[in-house]
Amino acid sequence: MVEPAKPRTSRSQVLIGGRRVTVADLVAARLLEAGARLRYSRPRFDETHRASVTEAGGIRIEDGREFRSPSRAAVVAAGVGSVDGWRVWIVEPSGRPLDSIRQDLLDQAAESPDGEAGELPGDQNIVRTRHAWLKDARSQAETGAPVEISVRALLARWGNRSRGHKVSRQIEADLANHGLVTAPDFRKVSLDAVLHLITIGSTDAPSPDPDEGEVDELDVGITVGNLPSALRGVVSVTPSATFDEAITLMLLNDYSQLAVLAGKHQLHGAVSWKSIAKVQHANPNAVFADAVVEAHVVPYDQELIDTLPRLAEADYVFVRDDRNAVAGIVTTADVVLAYGELATPFFLIGELDRVLRKLIAKTFLLGDVTALCDPGGSRKVASFDDLGMGDYQRVLENPGSWAKLGWPLDRTAFIKRLDEIREIRNDVMHFNPDPLPEDAVNKVRHMLKLLRGYRD
Structure with a gap:
């Protein structure tokens, strides 16, 4: 059973406090009634799942189980891996998604004149400006033209220069309240990496946390993508390159190795001073393909510590971005x-x-x-x-x-x-x-x- 809802703070503190909105907040604000009926339809599978809102602000699905999180309730009801419950649960008979009612609460909070949150008047203006920016970003994401912004500029919107645990959680909460995530994940790339603000559930978006609003996210360790070189681009040659081409590019860029790519997603391996010297020493008539060796490639969001054994073995790894393209290289020196x-x-x-x-x-x-x-x-x-x-x-x-x-x-x-x-x-x-x-x-x-x- 869901525990009784805890006393809520002022509506403005939902924004200023930087936490995720819950269904209990909607009930407390009288935007949603306890007992309201919910529907989650999956036409492709000829399924309709039903639920109701409890007095405690939870969601009770048909088998009697209750959840604080709309996403968790939808996942369990439909038996799916992940889904944005705020979008799929429809309030009957109004036909409005829970997400639409959540936006009403955010609009009210942004315009709330009360000072119960303990913020200075100027801070409320900052919150309103940020709220308007997030609403516009949501609109742009829904039209297929997502906002582009660097991690550094995103942090500046929240008045910060680095990703401390508090500001990171606030940014995640504020984005989630507007149905947004960043691609790639802003916590897992370098400060100058470019992000797209996209809607949860869109093609390139990460799956939403099914327990959003119930528990805090675990802190994220240092990832491969946090290193500046990881997504900065990669100098490469094609599998049909020549020794002269590869050697020239390594000399011009002062590199010890190059990626061998057939298109940005197809990594054939790598060529290095060591592999060239080794093959030419063994066979003066060797061709370029003989010098191509296997290369390690890791996703940008992999924990850096898990990459260390591969770096110890090869001194470098190539990195795939959120779209699975080979987008950079990380060396032992970077680490x-x-x-x-x-x-x-x-x-x-x-x-x-x-x-x-x-x-x-x-x-x-x-x-x-x-x-x-x-x-x-x-x-x-x-x-x-x-x-x-x-x-x-x-x-x-x-x-x-x-x-x-x-x-x-x-x-x-x-x-x-x-x-x-x-x-x-x-x-x-x-x-x-x-x-x-x-x-x-x-x-x-x-x-x-x-x-x-x-x-x-």
Whole structure:
């Protein structure tokens, strides 16, 4: 059975909060009645599935099972792999899809004058502008002329420069509320990759999450596509090329290997300095085809860590984009650079954590710290090693604790910076695929420099 719906926030917070709209939101806003009858027709299979909306804002299908997600309800009712339930469930007798009613809620939220969401007036204008842009993008996608935008420009629409876990989830939620996804997935490509905003369920769109709205997406690790070279294009020769042609292209571009392609989707293999030298040494009369060797090719959205064994074997892999075309190449050097950029802030934050823990352990009793961080005792903090960045912040923002330190520093400014670093730390620990901006790295460096002066 579906649990009772939790109390809802204001309609404007549905947009500002960046979460997925649920059927319960439609019921709470009185745009959909509990008990409303739903129909999902599949004419090609001569099937019609029926359901109803529950008091809790769930969907009860004919066998009595209930779901919070329209997509999950449709998948189970029809026994299909994936489907956008917001589009396929039709409200009777109005004949309107749930998606159409969801759009009504979003329109109301965008125009809502209330300030219950705790945002500044200017923020509401930003939300309205973004809502109008998303509605226009939806219209363009439905006419077959989807909006083209880089990942960097998409992030800017949400006021960000990199894909932290919070902003990524907000973007995904806002897009999903308008029935949109990006192709390719904006989380799995580089910042300068070009995206298309397309409707969920369109030919090139990824399958919708059948549990949308019920659970958060798992965090995405670093993918092959996050590396800039992965979708930047690939220099290639055809299977009928000559040694001179391949050697010239490698010299002109300072490459160690080339793709051998018969059309952008057909990878015949690769040719490299090593393969050319090996075949010509063995047979001076060898032809170009003799130098073509097997090449590994991976999808852009594959986890980078799963690609490492192939890179260790061949030093490079070719990459397929969301349309299965060979669109780039990733080398061992690209991976070393990517992990190096990630490692620097990781180690800096690790050192900051150790310095803060040492300072707190030197100054306060564990009982005093747990009284601030875990007053109910639910976490069972047994040592200072059980504390995290949020705990350090709770201790130091306490006026009494701050006074014990005796630091000639402004507590408000210090805690504000520590809170910023906590957010940076969360991005790093969620493996944000984008290198941290230089100012973020410097915030950690400068905090470390300050704290080292009080460490001993």
